[in-house]
Amino acid sequence: MSIELPPLAEVLANSHVVRLPMRVKFRGISQREALLIKGPAGWGEFSAFGEYEAEEASRWLAAGIEAAYQPFPEPLRTKIPVNATLPAVPANEVGSILDRYDAPHTIKIKVAEHGQDLQHDVARVAEARRLYPDAALRVDANMGWDIDEAVHALRKLSEFDLQYAEQPVPGIIGLAQVREKLRNAGIELKIAADEAVRKHTDPLEVSRLGAADLMVIKAQPLGGIQAVLEIAKQAELDVVVSSALDTSVGLAQAAALASALPELPYACGLSTGTLLADDVCADPLLATAGFLPVRRIEADVQKLQQHRPEDSRIQWWEKRVAQCYEQLTRA
Template sequence: MSFELPPLEELLANSHVVRLPMRVRFRGVTQREALLINGPAGWGEFSAFTEYKPAEAARWLAAGIEAAYQPFPEPLRTSIPVNATLPAVDAKDVGAVLERYDAPHTIKIKVAEKGQDLAQDLARVAETRRLYPQAALRVDANMGWDINQAVQALKALSQYQLQYAEQPVPGITGLAEVREQLRNAGNPLKIAADEAVRKHTDPLEVSRLGAADLMIIKAQPLGGIDAVLEIAKQAELDVVVSSALDTSVGLAQAAALASALPQLPYACGLSTATLFANDICAQPLLATAGYLPVRRVEPDHQKLETLRPREDRVQWWMKRLENCYAELTRG
């Protein structure tokens, strides 16, 4: 971290736990929990997914503390182009989900969902292409395939003119193998690394091994804006800033990160506030005409109360903050 940690007692005293209902199941989640930190620079978010252990979740806490205690960098742009995100819904529901987005010029489509098959993925992508013939489409498998499945699926899905495919298989060597097999088959589909970057002890290995054409970077999982800007600088790959299913507080930090990048060649995955049935701000951070404004947000104090979960969940998050804080002090 590039700044001194505030006292743990101060963080605990200024933290609020919320649970936000989702409109649709996303990444297996129907209720998204987060811990929000009120600091001298504004609000920060700590919302590592509940299954993450302290060693990994500590980076998310570092990002939340950075947002609460450090000013955002000077922006190079005041709004960020964003993609719509389509969960792994039935093809018949594609239109209803995407109608919630304002002017989707770019659409990320979830595929390889557990319990579904390639036929369902093809139907979902085909319906999206039919409804939005001019949109840039990208697919995200969240490591859901093995190498053979990924190559077969991506060859079939390529008929819909995809912009890129995000993390089709686990790991870095797996990504490199899928990319090589596609190239050998004459398929130029770009491969994007997500989990291979944010879950790896060395995020730059993807670049060194030529495993991907671009990197998906997220402020929370990688430890905050300063850390991500350094990774992006060294990677020498195009980058796409994406949400980690953040509330508007986390989205504000992610948008500030995107605003500080020297180049931003792709729309970013920062329009996920539409997936929530409720948010912690009176004015959630939503896109207008496919662009997200770069600004700090202020939670609504009444919503902090109404969206507060049961006390056992509040205490679970406070204990998690303590455990992750201990990881940061050791680091």
């Protein structure tokens, strides 16, 4: 970490665990749990997904501590262009989901969902294109295909004039192979690296191997704002800042990251607050006319109490913080 770690006891004493209901299932979950940290600079968020082991999740804790204990960098912009996020819903639900967004100019569409096939993806993308003929469309497979499946699917989906395809297959080598096969087939669809950046021990390997045209980066999984700014500087690739299904506290940190980047050529994936049925503050961080404001979030005491889970979950999160904290002390 770039800052001195506060005592673990202090972090835990100023932490609050919440469980927020979601409007629609996303990443296979219908409730989002997070641990919020109150510090001298404001609120930070630690919400690593449950399947992540302590070593990987420790970067999420580093980001939460950074947000709570360090001021955000000086912003270069006061609002961030953001995309709407369309889960892997049936085509007849596309309109109702996108209606929740205020004037979406960019739409990220989830594809390669377990239990679905390419026909479902094509129908979903086609409906989004029909309803929003002028919007920029991008698809996100979350590593759901193998190489041959990805090439086949993206050849079909590219007919809908996609802006880019995000992480169609696992790993950096797989990305490079998909990108090369598409180019050889005369398809110039851009490839974005997401999990290949935040799950790899060396995120800059994506750039060195020419595996992607741009990087999707998240503040929490990569260790916080300062760590991400350094990665983006060294990678020399276009960057899209995205959320990790954060509460408004985490979204505020991600927006501060986006506001500090020298260039921001693409809309960012920071409008996921609409996927939550409730939030941790009275005034959630939501987009207006396709733009998200850059501002700190103050958690609401009543919301924290309202969404406090059972004691066993609080103990689970506190134990996880201790395990991740130990990893940070070794770094």
